[in-house]
Amino acid sequence: MLEMLSYDFMQRSLVAAALVGAVCSVIGVFVVLRGLAFVGAGTAHAAFAGVTLAYLLGLPPLPLAVIFGLATVWVTGVMEEKGQMKLDVSIGILYTATMALAILFIGLMKGYNAEVYGYLFGSVLSVTPEELRAILALSFLVLGVLLVFSKELYFIAFDQEMAEASGVPARRIFYLLLTLVALTVVVSLKTVGAILVFAMVLIPASTAYQLTHSLFHMTAYAVSIGIVCAVGGVLLSYVWDLPSGPAIVLLATTLFFLSVLVSPKRLRRAPAV
Amino acid sequence: MAKTIIHFSHATFGFPGVIALKDVSLEIAEGEFVGVIGPNGSGKTTLCRAILGLMRPLEGSLQIFDCACEELRCHHRARIGYLPQKGALDRNFPITVLEAVMMGRYGALGLFRRPTKQDREIALEALSNVGMQDHRNAALGLLSGGQQQRVFIARALAQQPQVLLLDEPTTGIDITTQHSVLDLIRRLHRDLGLTVLLITHDINMIRSLVDRLVLLKTRLFAAGPPEEVLRPDLLSQVYGKDLVITEKDLVIVEDYHH
Ligand SMILES: Nc1ncnc2c1ncn2[C@@H]1O[C@H](COP(=O)(O)OP(=O)(O)OP(=O)(O)O)[C@@H](O)[C@H]1O
Ligand SMILES: [Mg+2]
Numbered sequence: 001m002l003e004m005l006s007y008d009f010m011q012r013s014l015v016a017a018a019l020v021g022a023v024c025s026v027i028g029v030f031v032v033l034r035g036l037a038f039v040g041a042g043t044a045h046a047a048f049a050g051v052t053l054a055y056l057l058g059l060p061p062l063p064l065a066v067i068f069g070l071a072t073v074w075v076t077g078v079m080e081e082k083g084q085m086k087l088d089v090s091i092g093i094l095y096t097a098t099m100a101l102a103i104l105f106i107g108l109m110k111g112y113n114a115e116v117y118g119y120l121f122g123s124v125l126s127v128t129p130e131e132l133r134a135i136l137a138l139s140f141l142v143l144g145v146l147l148v149f150s151k152e153l154y155f156i157a158f159d160q161e162m163a164e165a166s167g168v169p170a171r172r173i174f175y176l177l178l179t180l181v182a183l184t185v186v187v188s189l190k191t192v193g194a195i196l197v198f199a200m201v202l203i204p205a206s207t208a209y210q211l212t213h214s215l216f217h218m219t220a221y222a223v224s225i226g227i228v229c230a231v232g233g234v235l236l237s238y239v240w241d242l243p244s245g246p247a248i249v250l251l252a253t254t255l256f257f258l259s260v261l262v263s264p265k266r267l268r269r270a271p272a273v
Numbered sequence: 274m275a276k277t278i279i280h281f282s283h284a285t286f287g288f289p290g291v292i293a294l295k296d297v298s299l300e301i302a303e304g305e306f307v308g309v310i311g312p313n314g315s316g317k318t319t320l321c322r323a324i325l326g327l328m329r330p331l332e333g334s335l336q337i338f339d340c341a342c343e344e345l346r347c348h349h350r351a352r353i354g355y356l357p358q359k360g361a362l363d364r365n366f367p368i369t370v371l372e373a374v375m376m377g378r379y380g381a382l383g384l385f386r387r388p389t390k391q392d393r394e395i396a397l398e399a400l401s402n403v404g405m406q407d408h409r410n411a412a413l414g415l416l417s418g419g420q421q422q423r424v425f426i427a428r429a430l431a432q433q434p435q436v437l438l439l440d441e442p443t444t445g446i447d448i449t450t451q452h453s454v455l456d457l458i459r460r461l462h463r464d465l466g467l468t469v470l471l472i473t474h475d476i477n478m479i480r481s482l483v484d485r486l487v488l489l490k491t492r493l494f495a496a497g498p499p500e501e502v503l504r505p506d507l508l509s510q511v512y513g514k515d516l517v518i519t520e521k522d523l524v525i526v527e528d529y530h531h
Contacts (some may be wrong), residue, residue: 015394033366054312148385151379151388152379152384153373154380155376156368158368162357162376163348163376163379163380165322165323165325165355166350166351166353166432167349167351167379167381167432168379174459209367213367213368213369213411213415214368214369214412215368215369216366
């Protein structure tokens with residue numbers, strides 16, 4: 001059993017999974033608290049559209065994924081600020097439009113391209129050393145920025161207008177958060193895939209949300225859960241020869257439902273009167 | 274005469290399709306205690322938001338600390354403590370009382386600086402000022418509405434502000450806490466020379482407290498010492514009913530005659 005840890009590809013995928021688990025779950029805390037869940041899902045599909053365009057044009061996929069991701073979150077941010085349309089409606093439109101683009105680009109490609117599907121469904125076991133380096137760099141960038149601006153990010157998640165009123169540059173921090181969401185999605189695209197990446201952002205944070213009444217504890221729990229699920233999912237997928245993305249996400253989902261069962265927030269409502 | 278720190282000059286504020294404040298001219302001096310009254314929708318909350326620089330004037334101008342309100346910077350806002358009008362709070366939001374009060378320090382700290390032990394002490398003192406120190410590790414969402422209100426007052430105080438804007442601070446607070454909160458505000462005003470702007474519907478409570486009263490209904494109807502503003506003719510113009518002031522109380526005339 002332990003011998004699998006001696007394979008290079010296994011080491012790479014475990015490191016990649018742990019990083020993605022950590023980055024996704026920390027950003028997830030702010031996404032869940034600030035109510036941006038749907039935004040992230042839309043971004044994942046936009047980033048995937050970027051990847052398909054890159055393959056169509058024969059360009060490197062990462063930069064285009066970043067550009068598509070950022071464009072989507074920024075447009076979303078402007079729409080939320082203007083508040084003229086319900087956010088879920090405008091995201092719903094963007095989300096399906098980018099998915100349509102992705103399908104269009106795939107249709108324009110000659111023949112079947114397995115690599116493209118790798119970005120859709122994720123394939124952590126095939127992460128190359130260069131990809132791992134990119135994941136490493138982006139992860140540290142995202143985690144570093146989150147750490148530096150954590151107090152402002154918590155504040156806007158709690159109450160953006162109050163944050164603005166008490167002297168925090170709340171709008172800029174909000175756009176920073178959106179930018180980090182886009183980068184996180186791109187970092188995770190190769191490992192868990194466009195369809196499942198958002199589960200990695202939402203589930204560990206929502207699981208932690210069930211378990212505590214403190215911001216600090218919620219973050220700590222979310223990161224632990226994120227890393228455990230990502231690494232655990234990779235090991236399961238190796239041992240039982242399962243696709244890695246679903247293994248990670250279903251493991252996280254199981255933990256989520258367990259946490260709902262033991263949640264103190266749920267118990268609080270239980271006693272009648 | 275103390276320095277003017279808030280200066281409305283023929284200022285108009287509004288939202289798309291709504292004028293909330295029209296042609297308001299008002300000067301508030303450093304260290305003044307001003308009460309703001311007016312019926313629902315008269316622009317009281319808008320007045321606060323304007324002072325915080327969250328709105329641009331449609332006409333006229335508003336200066337705060339000698340800075341046009343639309344150019345107000347973060348370090349200016351950090352000097353203004355704000356208690357928003359009570360709104361809905363997500364009861365499941367995971368935050369403790371102390372974590373919420375510490376947020377009052379963030380603006381003053383600025384970017385890149387972490388809260389220190391001293392910030393923590395300031396937050397704890399603010400909590401004890403509103404009598405909530407024993408709840409510091411409690412979940413904010415599990416407190417009663419009035420207790421949450423006290424926590425938010427503590428957050429405004431934790432900013433160690435120069436100006437305090439309180440939007441209906443005593444709404445939903447029990448009577449003894451109301452007194453202690455008002456006592457605290459009076460003390461801060463007197464001892465620290467804080468400039469206070471207090472919005473309320475409780476005219477009886479406020480008139481013994483403030484230097485000046487402002488009577489709003491989109492326009493500024495009157496501003497001056499309470500006895501000048503609480504004139505039956507002015508009040509009936511604004512509230513649309515005849516009001517009279519008795520020895521202690523303010524009552525609607527119809528009820529008074531019964
Ligand atoms: N976010 C908003 N968008 C559009 N119109 C608004 C908004 N906030 C307030 N208004 C309008 O501005 C006017 C003044 O509102 P404001 O909240 O300042 O009144 P108020 O005096 O604080 O009332 P209350 O006593 O009910 O708190 C109202 O006509 C209201 O409809
Ligand atoms: Mg109001």
